[in-house]
Amino acid sequence: MEERIRERYSDLILAEALAAYGINRESIQELDGFESYIYEFQGPDNPGILRISHSIRRTEGMICAELDWINYLHRAGVGVSQPLRSIRGNWVESLEDGRGGFFLTAAFEKADGEMHRGPEWPEGLLWEYGTQIGRMHQLATTYQPANPAWKRPNWDNPLHHQLQAFIPEGEVEIHQLYRETVQQISQLPVQKKAYGLIHQDAHQGNFFVDGDGKITFFDFDDCSYSWFVEDIALALFYAVWGQEDPTRFTENFLKGFLPAYFAAYPLDLKWFREIPLFMKMRELDLYAVIQRSFDIKNLEDPWCIWFMDGRAERLVRGEPYLEFDFAGFDYASYR
Numbered sequence: 538m539e540e541r542i543r544e545r546y547s548d549l550i551l552a553e554a555l556a557a558y559g560i561n562r563e564s565i566q567e568l569d570g571f572e573s574y575i576y577e578f579q580g581p582d583n584p585g586i587l588r589i590s591h592s593i594r595r596t597e598g599m600i601c602a603e604l605d606w607i608n609y610l611h612r613a614g615v616g617v618s619q620p621l622r623s624i625r626g627n628w629v630e631s632l633e634d635g636r637g638g639f640f641l642t643a644a645f646e647k648a649d650g651e652m653h654r655g656p657e658w659p660e661g662l663l664w665e666y667g668t669q670i671g672r673m674h675q676l677a678t679t680y681q682p683a684n685p686a687w688k689r690p691n692w693d694n695p696l697h698h699q700l701q702a703f704i705p706e707g708e709v710e711i712h713q714l715y716r717e718t719v720q721q722i723s724q725l726p727v728q729k730k731a732y733g734l735i736h737q738d739a740h741q742g743n744f745f746v747d748g749d750g751k752i753t754f755f756d757f758d759d760c761s762y763s764w765f766v767e768d769i770a771l772a773l774f775y776a777v778w779g780q781e782d783p784t785r786f787t788e789n790f791l792k793g794f795l796p797a798y799f800a801a802y803p804l805d806l807k808w809f810r811e812i813p814l815f816m817k818m819r820e821l822d823l824y825a826v827i828q829r830s831f832d833i834k835n836l837e838d839p840w841c842i843w844f845m846d847g848r849a850e851r852l853v854r855g856e857p858y859l860e861f862d863f864a865g866f867d868y869a870s871y872r
Contacts, residue, residue, distance in 0.1 A: 539572070539829065542591045545634040546574065554589050554642045557623045557630040571830070573758065577647060584647040585621055586755070592639040594696070595758070597629050600641055602687035603757050604628045606734055609680055615672050616744075618648045618755035648755050650747035656779045656786075661750050663793030669752050670739060670772065671801025674765040677733030689734055692763035693723060700822050703829035710853045715821050721814055725764060731808055735768045737761050740775035766808040769798070770815035777859055778843070787861045795871035806868045816858040824848055 551574075555562055564579040565587070574589040590600065604620040611617050621644040623630050632640040653662065682688065690696055701715050736743075736757060743756040773790060780786040798804070827833065827841050836842050 539593065542593055545591065545636055545638065546589075546640070550589065550632055550634065550640050553632050554587060554630070554640070557625070557632075557642060558585075558587065558621070558644050559624050560585075560587065580621075586618070586645045586647050588643045588645070588758075590641045590643070590758070591634070592641060595641065597631055597639075597641055598687050599689060600629050600643055601684070602682055602689045603760055604643060605683050605687050606680065606689065606760060607757055610673060610676060613672070613676050615676065616669055616751055616753040617757075618645045618753055620645055645755060648745040648753035650745035650751070650753065653741045653744070653746050655741065655776070656781075658776065658790060658793065660793050662746065662752075663790065664797040665746075665750055665752050666772065667794040667797030667799075668801050669754065670736075670768055671798040673736065673739075674733065674768070674804065675802040677735065677765070678729060680734055690761050692761050692767070693719070694761070700825040700829065703825045705828070708849065711821070711824070711849065714817075714852060714855075715825075718814065718818050718821060722818060725811065731766070731805060732764050733762060734760060735763050735765060737763060737767060737771065739768050739772055742775070764808065764811070764815070765802075765804055766811050767815045769794075769809070770812040771819055773812070774816050774819050774858065778840070783859055784861055787859060788866070791866065791868075792871060795868060799872045803872070806872070809866070809868050810864045812863045813857050813859070820848075820858045821852070824852065 552562070554560075555565070555578075558578075560578045560580075565576045566578075568575040568577055568586075570588075572590075572594060576587045576589075578585050578587055607617050607620055611619050620628055622628060623642070623644070628643065630642040632642065634640055698719060701712065704711055704715065706712075736754065736759075738756060738759045739754060744752045744754045746752055772794075773787060776790060777783045777786055823844060827836075827845060831838070831841060833845070836845065
């Protein structure tokens with residue numbers, strides 16, 4: 538959480554947000570929120586999730602665009618956590634922070650099931666994962682916002698790449714790597730069949746799996762217009778964490794994921810060789826985000842500790858995030 542957002546938040550803001558949705562304060566439980574305040578609550582019939590963001594990060598129109606996209610996916614049968622309207626019938630409620638900005642609320646049904654923690658990835662789960670991501674991409678090729686004023690950002694929006702400012706000034710080589718990576722991505726062709734609105738954070742921390750193996754995605758807060766292959770790159774980026782043999786795991790992951798993905802959406806095979814590029818971008822972004830949001834000298838979060846251990850040195854040496862021959866992998870066999 539950014540300090541400038543944390544210092545504006547208060548019990549009064551929380552009380553106003555709860556009142557906007559008729560939520561009993563005694564029913565809420567605060568959850569881990571990386572960039573927003575997240576609470577689980579008990580509704581009249583089912584549990585829900587309340588998210589309180591700030592206008593520093595997202596405008597009201599951007600959040601409405603996010604919720605419109607989720608509703609579009611739900612109507613088409615994709616497993617997503619549906620948005621809930623406020624008591625006044627609004628998708629988003631705006632709460633003044635007293636300093637010229639706004640906290641912006643959104644509420645959702647709580648997804649059924651539990652988080653998949655791995656490290657095993659059963660064949661059925663990989664099939665479901667590939668199917669759902671593929672369906673999202675297929676639907677993105679025809680999606681138009683219900684309101685033209687509701688627009689999610691493109692991948693190169695300054696909201697994304699302002700993160701570079703949080704990399705220490707003295708780390709000149711990492712700053713240069715960041716600029717080079719952004720430049721490489723910017724040179725990729727924008728093609729309708731390969732580019733559209735994506736989740737951009739569809740890892741196992743952002744979906745639940747129910748008893749029937751059905752996935753329900755949530756946390757579309759980062760959804761942006763980008764290349765479809767980025768969703769696949771980021772799914773794999775997080776899935777390899779904790780694997781004893783990342784190379785072997787990657788091959789098995791792709792063998793299980795790709796047939797289902799291709800059955801839902803026939804993305805051109807040439808895009809898969811760009812996976813390392815999008816992995817590098819996420820690696821750099823996380824390197825910056827952790828320095829922005831945490832006391833880097835006193836890290837306590839286990840994932841952050843693992844990620845940052847030796848990360849600067851690997852970035853400077855130009856090591857790939859994941860050692861795997863993405864260019865030479867036989868994707869066509871799984872199409």
